[in-house]
Amino acid sequence: MGPSEESREYLAHLYPAIEPYATGHFAVDERHRLYWETSGNPQGVPVVFLHGGPGSGCAANHRRFFDPAHYRIVLLDQRGAGRSTPHAELQDNSTQNLVGDLEQLRQHLGVEKWLVFGGSWGSTLGLAYAAEHPERCLGLVLRGVFLGRASEIEWFMRGMRHFFPEAWEDFAAFIPPGERGDLLRAYYRRLTSPNATLRREAALAWSQYEARCCTLLPNTEAHGHGEDEALALSLGRTEAHYFVNRLFLEEGELLGRVGRIRHLPGIIVQGRYDVVCPPVAAYELKAAWPEAELTMVPDAGHAAWEPGTTRALVMAMEKMKTRV
Secondary structure (H helix, E strand, O other): OOOOHHHHHHHHHOOOOOOOOEEEEEEOOOOOEEEEEEEEOOOOEEEEEEOOOOOOOOOHHHHHHOOOOOEEEEEEOOOOOOOOEOOOOOOOOOHHHHHHHHHHHHHHOOOOOEEEEEEOHHHHHHHHHHHHOHHHEEEEEEEOOOOOOHHHHHHHHOHHHHOOHHHHHHHHHOOOHHHHHHHHHHHHHHHOOOOHHHHHHHHHHHHHHHHHOOOOOOOHHHHHHOOOHHHHHHHHHHHHHHHHOHHHOOOOHHHHOHHHOOOOOEEEEEEOOOOOOOOHHHHHHHHHOOOOEEEEEOOOOOOOOOHHHHHHHHHHHHHHOOOO
16 A cells, blocks of 8 residues: 555655565474565664564565665564464464564574664564663664553553544444453454454454554554554454563563663654553653653654654664764
């Protein structure tokens, strides 16, 4: 799907479209095979892009945040997402598995250290990876910070209705009234049902809810992504799986481990009116990591493709040229 007229402005802030110079799949265990690609400068500073969701996968425009003359750009589809197989697979799919996968990929590509760039769930995974392997990180650029706490999950499931009541009403209406006291469990049962039609319908309801809440201004392109059935299935199933398991993290774990990465350069980009991942998390991360730079984009919600956020992310990678 191409960008709509209303969303085309963000493209002006990106680098020109490029194709990868290498792609592949590699097995991280007996079940999962991950898609990866590299583009840009093969001898450049390595940067790994961590997509959101979990479960959303990478797209061609994700390469365009980075100066291809300076950076060796690594994209991967995490377990169950995008071109990785099996699609929407939940078994052996946890934060710890994904952290291990990043290390396997780093070694597979012969990278000694890399920059970590992640938004939304990608910020969660980036923080978890960096805390576990700080010696392998050159720095972090994080967007739309999500710290994986119970309050943030509850906000997603119910709190967003305070700003997007129509979207939440449609989201809740998919579940029978008697089960709406625990929407997460109700959706999880349907997203993991043996009934393929029920799984598909639940995934579409979930992903459309998220898409409708992602941007400051209505955006038909974002809404259209919520109707992509393959993306919806991997996104809805994987997000519900991670939410039910509290992101496979102890409460407050990511903030508690920030001391392990404070020596690394960090830039945080946050939409001021981000309803999906409210700015308080980015603010708290900055308080725990005072050496990091925090940019509050004044005219943006959650999506990376809002012009102010896209511009700030490209600028962040420009700044990293002199900091690593």
